[in-house]
Amino acid sequence: MSDIVKEFNDYRAKMNDKILADNNKVVKRIFNLDTNAFQEGALDKKTKELLGLVASTVLRCDDCVKYHLEASYNEGISKAEISEALSIATLVGGTIVIPHLRRAHEYWEAIEQHNVESNL
Amino acid sequence: MSDIVKEFNDYRAKMNDKILADNNKVVKRIFNLDTNAFQEGALDKKTKELLGLVASTVLRCDDCVKYHLEASYNEGISKAEISEALSIATLVGGTIVIPHLRRAHEYWEAIEQHNVESNL
Amino acid sequence: MSDIVKEFNDYRAKMNDKILADNNKVVKRIFNLDTNAFQEGALDKKTKELLGLVASTVLRCDDCVKYHLEASYNEGISKAEISEALSIATLVGGTIVIPHLRRAHEYWEAIEQHNVESNL
Amino acid sequence: MSDIVKEFNDYRAKMNDKILADNNKVVKRIFNLDTNAFQEGALDKKTKELLGLVASTVLRCDDCVKYHLEASYNEGISKAEISEALSIATLVGGTIVIPHLRRAHEYWEAIEQHNVESNL
Amino acid sequence: MSDIVKEFNDYRAKMNDKILADNNKVVKRIFNLDTNAFQEGALDKKTKELLGLVASTVLRCDDCVKYHLEASYNEGISKAEISEALSIATLVGGTIVIPHLRRAHEYWEAIEQHNVESNL
Amino acid sequence: MSDIVKEFNDYRAKMNDKILADNNKVVKRIFNLDTNAFQEGALDKKTKELLGLVASTVLRCDDCVKYHLEASYNEGISKAEISEALSIATLVGGTIVIPHLRRAHEYWEAIEQHNVESNL
Numbered sequence: 272m273s274d275i276v277k278e279f280n281d282y283r284a285k286m287n288d289k290i291l292a293d294n295n296k297v298v299k300r301i302f303n304l305d306t307n308a309f310q311e312g313a314l315d316k317k318t319k320e321l322l323g324l325v326a327s328t329v330l331r332c333d334d335c336v337k338y339h340l341e342a343s344y345n346e347g348i349s350k351a352e353i354s355e356a357l358s359i360a361t362l363v364g365g366t367i368v369i370p371h372l373r374r375a376h377e378y379w380e381a382i383e384q385h386n387v388e389s390n391l
Numbered sequence: 392m393s394d395i396v397k398e399f400n401d402y403r404a405k406m407n408d409k410i411l412a413d414n415n416k417v418v419k420r421i422f423n424l425d426t427n428a429f430q431e432g433a434l435d436k437k438t439k440e441l442l443g444l445v446a447s448t449v450l451r452c453d454d455c456v457k458y459h460l461e462a463s464y465n466e467g468i469s470k471a472e473i474s475e476a477l478s479i480a481t482l483v484g485g486t487i488v489i490p491h492l493r494r495a496h497e498y499w500e501a502i503e504q505h506n507v508e509s510n511l
Numbered sequence: 512m513s514d515i516v517k518e519f520n521d522y523r524a525k526m527n528d529k530i531l532a533d534n535n536k537v538v539k540r541i542f543n544l545d546t547n548a549f550q551e552g553a554l555d556k557k558t559k560e561l562l563g564l565v566a567s568t569v570l571r572c573d574d575c576v577k578y579h580l581e582a583s584y585n586e587g588i589s590k591a592e593i594s595e596a597l598s599i600a601t602l603v604g605g606t607i608v609i610p611h612l613r614r615a616h617e618y619w620e621a622i623e624q625h626n627v628e629s630n631l
Numbered sequence: 632m633s634d635i636v637k638e639f640n641d642y643r644a645k646m647n648d649k650i651l652a653d654n655n656k657v658v659k660r661i662f663n664l665d666t667n668a669f670q671e672g673a674l675d676k677k678t679k680e681l682l683g684l685v686a687s688t689v690l691r692c693d694d695c696v697k698y699h700l701e702a703s704y705n706e707g708i709s710k711a712e713i714s715e716a717l718s719i720a721t722l723v724g725g726t727i728v729i730p731h732l733r734r735a736h737e738y739w740e741a742i743e744q745h746n747v748e749s750n751l
Numbered sequence: 752m753s754d755i756v757k758e759f760n761d762y763r764a765k766m767n768d769k770i771l772a773d774n775n776k777v778v779k780r781i782f783n784l785d786t787n788a789f790q791e792g793a794l795d796k797k798t799k800e801l802l803g804l805v806a807s808t809v810l811r812c813d814d815c816v817k818y819h820l821e822a823s824y825n826e827g828i829s830k831a832e833i834s835e836a837l838s839i840a841t842l843v844g845g846t847i848v849i850p851h852l853r854r855a856h857e858y859w860e861a862i863e864q865h866n867v868e869s870n871l
Numbered sequence: 872m873s874d875i876v877k878e879f880n881d882y883r884a885k886m887n888d889k890i891l892a893d894n895n896k897v898v899k900r901i902f903n904l905d906t907n908a909f910q911e912g913a914l915d916k917k918t919k920e921l922l923g924l925v926a927s928t929v930l931r932c933d934d935c936v937k938y939h940l941e942a943s944y945n946e947g948i949s950k951a952e953i954s955e956a957l958s959i960a961t962l963v964g965g966t967i968v969i970p971h972l973r974r975a976h977e978y979w980e981a982i983e984q985h986n987v988e989s990n991l
Contacts, residue, residue, distance in 0.1 A: 287853070289856050318438055410733065561798065566844065719919060
């Protein structure tokens with residue numbers, strides 16, 4: 272597995288467990304909502320993932336971008352679709368988005384690499 | 392025509408003309424890009440409008456939200472689809488998004504009202 | 512009743528009703544959480560209101576500031592305590608917070624005025 | 632005098648007086664620093680005003696933009712210089728800056744109009 | 752001493768010294784204000800630290816969060832109080848705050864670990 | 872060559888090449904605009920670099936700050952001028968800017984060090 276994908280997911284899982292162990296009702300419900308909000312509804316899951324990706328990108332949250340990139344990959348969203356979504360984020364959010372674009376491209380490559388390797 | 396829709400569009404058109412009359416190359420090209428970025432490509436226009444709407448909402452830009460709501464309406468996007476897109480924006484962006492949600496709902500109603508009246 | 516307090520509360524109540532009538536599960540739960548999060552817990556309600564006020568101020572959300580100012584007033588928080596909380600928000604958030612400080616002071620006066628009048 | 636320039640300055644002066652009457656040391660010193668920071672130093676006042684204008688624009692603080700536009704006008708900064716500074720703000724901050732650009736152009740016109748009238 | 756606490760404090764102290772060596776009056780006064788603003792006043796130091804923590808969290812400034820976590824620990828603020836303060840920050844600031852929540856929990860653990868070790 | 876300057880520039884160049892290889896028209900034009908916007912015009916290049924630096928600093932984009940620091944250095948902008956520009960950014964953007972100030976000072980030193988070494 273590609274280092275940066277596995278590292279991110281391991282750290283995320285470990286710390287989420289610790290946060291949830293706090294048993295804070297507000298935080299726990301926000302975590303639940305985060306799962307529910309991206310389920311199929313009036314909009315399909317693919318569109319919702321792209322919305323989550325663009326929201327995360329314009330708010331310049333690298334970890335949120337990573338999460339939505341992997342979820343998008345798992346929904347079968349293509350690189351071309353990701354690139355167009357990110358281009359809208361860059362236009363709306365300005366050139367300060369570009370460093371996040373660089374890291375998003377690097378992470379997408381790592382996701383692709385990871386999936387090639389796990390299919391061998 | 393509903394007041395707040397017409398007022399917004401008139402002010403926007405008048406001031407955009409003045410901005411473009413400045414003949415600043417960078418600003419003019421950004422205006423052009425804004426038109427191009429939402430054209431059909433790997434993603435369809437409807438998806439792109441929703442991406443623009445969610446980006447504008449999490450960045451809490453009321454005027455950008457208004458613009459994308461009307462463009463979404465003209466693309467045939469339903470109220471149910473808008474509501475789901477805005478729910479993702481509210482979850483990702485937090486409760487500070489809620490005041491913008493109120494104004495978005497008010498503006499969507501004004502758009503509907505305007506279109507009923509112009510079809511009479 | 513002071514105009515700007517009543518106007519804000521009426522508009523807020525009317526639009527919240529419309530948003531909740533949409534029956535979007537994510538948004539409804541976020542509204543519920545917003546009520547729960549400010550209940551007495553490890554921290555008392557007064558401290559929590561001040562946290563909500565400062566979060567709203569540094570994020571420069573005037574409507575959120577108004578809401579927390581009135582909730583703070585109802586919790587018996589003094590003007591001196593509000594001023595110190597807002598001074599921390601101004602230092603952390605910078606001089607771009609100052610215009611929101613002006614509107615916060617204006618709104619606090621309106622709340623005081625409203626409560627004097629309703630006690631007559 | 633042009634309405635929106637006078638209205639803004641009157642409201643700003645009145646509310647600043649009330650804020651300073653609170654006698655909060657932190658806020659008072661931040662107000663003082665705001666005056667000092669834009670004095671001639673390694674950089675001249677004109678450059679500093681443009682820095683303040685661009686910072687205010689990318690942070691999308693309309694009242695801060697208004698303040699720096701008038702200060703820039705009083706330093707003899709030309710419309711062409713303002714337009715270039717704002718074009719950098721729009722590129723760096725993205726299309727969400729455009730609504731603030733519209734209001735900046737409107738306010739600059741009001742400043743020019745006010746100064747023509749007061750020289751008659 | 753725990754690595755990440757010591758590393759952060761060492762880097763912070765070293766670079767603050769270099770910044771202050773510049774002798775820029777505005778920056779020096781802002782540093783001074785940062786010390787003054789969190790002193791006992793109408794609000795006690797504990798409440799003020801929590802305000803600083805929540806402001807830093809919703810503005811998603813990891814280094815500021817680290818600083819206020821350690822100051823909170825030194826004021827005797829409990830983990831339960833920190834968790835509630837951070838839950839308000841997450842609700843107000845949205846799910847983009849969650850990655851900062853993960854790092855805050857990790858840093859709080861490191862602070863606890865450091866203090867156990869230095870008491871041996 | 873100093874590690875952090877070379878590392879940043881190498882990563883930036885490598886990832887920009889990959890982004891541009893995507894051939895997304897919107898992103899390519901934004902990259903072009905970024906070059907054009909900082910050319911001599913009504914404002915000289917030095918002033919424009921300082922505007923880019925301050926915009927990047929208040930928006931708290933470390934990579935953008937690094938880029939503009941090196942471009943500023945190459946335009947012959949002095950440390951004293953940089954410090955004053957950054958002091959305005961800190962006042963306008965608040966104490967959350969300070970961690971970025973620390974990294975900016977560290978990077979400026981690295982640029983100076985790199986240039987001493989390459990002149991030997």
